[in-house]
Amino acid sequence: MSFLYLILVPITLVLLTYMFLEGRMNRLIPLELKISGLPDPFDGKTIFFISDIHRRLISEQWLDSFEQKADYIVIGGDLTERGVSFSRVRENVKRLTERGPVFFVWGNHDWDAGPDQVARILEEFQVTILNNSTHVLEENNSFLNLSGVNDSTRHYDDLAKTLASRRLFAPTILLSHNPDIQKKLNRSMDIDYVISGHTHSGQINVFGYTLKEKAGVKRHGFGTLIISSGYGTTKLPLRLGAKPDALMLRLTKK
Template sequence: MITRRTFFKLLAGTAAGILTLGGYAGAVEPLLRLEATPYRLTPPHWPKGQKLRIVALADFHACEPWMPADRIASICDYANTLGGDVIVLLGDYMSGMKLVTGVVPPAEWAKAISRLKAPYGVHAICGNHDWWQDKQAQELRLKETVAHRALRAEGITVHSNTAVKLGTDAHPFWIAGLEDQWAYLTGRYTQRGLDDLPGTMAQITDDAPVILLAHEPDIFPKVPERVSLTLSGHTHGGQVNLFGWTPVVPSRFGSRYVYGHKVEDGRNLIVSGGLGCSIAPVRFGSPPEILVIDLG
């Protein structure tokens, strides 16, 4: 039989544990941890002997106090030390969280991101929150958002169903970037995308390998074999990962593309766990990360 004293000891211990876990999830993991997650692969259609290092950042969700401009700048300074031949940004620079103390203006977070440098440049796409937090873009059904313009003003290449050929004459490759698949809110739980995968792929004019940027990984089943690697963010690795169980994943496929390297029918996808937070400022079992992907 548990005595009254033992019961209260257990109760106190449980409360302390809950407070400790809450403090970790609300402060330590989202604010103090940052990992560089390495991947090394030679995907289909990637030429033998062609080496490329991609550094990928996703889901900043700029806001005070969780992701202020100075923290974004610090993350970008660290990313510059990782030796990327090309740096890609996978969307969601804006934050839609209610639990914030202030908004970081687009000009400020874009200025911080502009610190990123790589030999083949910095290439960005926008995400659903960049669209959802732009009231004018929603109301007028514009074709770009304030996030597109802020990044472009800092000299960053922003892709919107566009492709560009990079590399050298001996080792060329394509970066293709889709517009967001959830861009327009059409109802409380419904969205309409502006992505055009066929139109984007039609811009690729030779057999050089293709890297596709798509904010939401849900497009992956439609990605053709011609694409060597698809890179996505959006899911935050579930943001709360309880020993492999991710209770909330913003995808119609559930946990199928929640995080990491996925291979289906010989096609390759890597989903970033991202950097910031959405809905609530907590992360547990899914620390902020920068992807470092070595191809070839």
């Protein structure tokens, strides 16, 4: 028993240390979004997508290391969670808004943390909240729909309302914290891409197995779904086989 103890304790400590360090990684995943009919002024524009920040403080050194500055920034939900100081939330929002115009969609943990205070911080820094609504981006009299649904985990999403305010004949990028919104989508909705987070790619995967949908690019009948692994962690500050990430999405003509 003592021999087994001497073996298991250091192995466990090494594993926990690795899981903690994996959860603190800063990774930026570049992806190209090929869009049919993308107006010329949007060709080459970039969207920095970061979700599931939770308890982390976003690294300024990491943000400053990006080779290309983002034209637009999206917080894809779970900016915070219950128990996180609002001073930290405020600092994270400040760091992002210093680097470009910011858009936000609600995640399930944002509602737990105190939505009124979260909204006040976002409004202080002039963040555009996409609450079952569409913001029409305009560049040189050309347009792109940036649509955002409220959290589908709590059934606060209203897809019909979200899409009703789109500009006709302009491409659409749909933002949804929870990728389960895919169950309500079809090709007739004319959505070019859906960008989500929420799952943390499982956060802790045992031998690669997880009950949550893994991060990545998924092709579906309605179009393409992209799921980010997220930047932070929830419950435990640990990850295994699910490295954190944020996305740099580059728009290109198809």
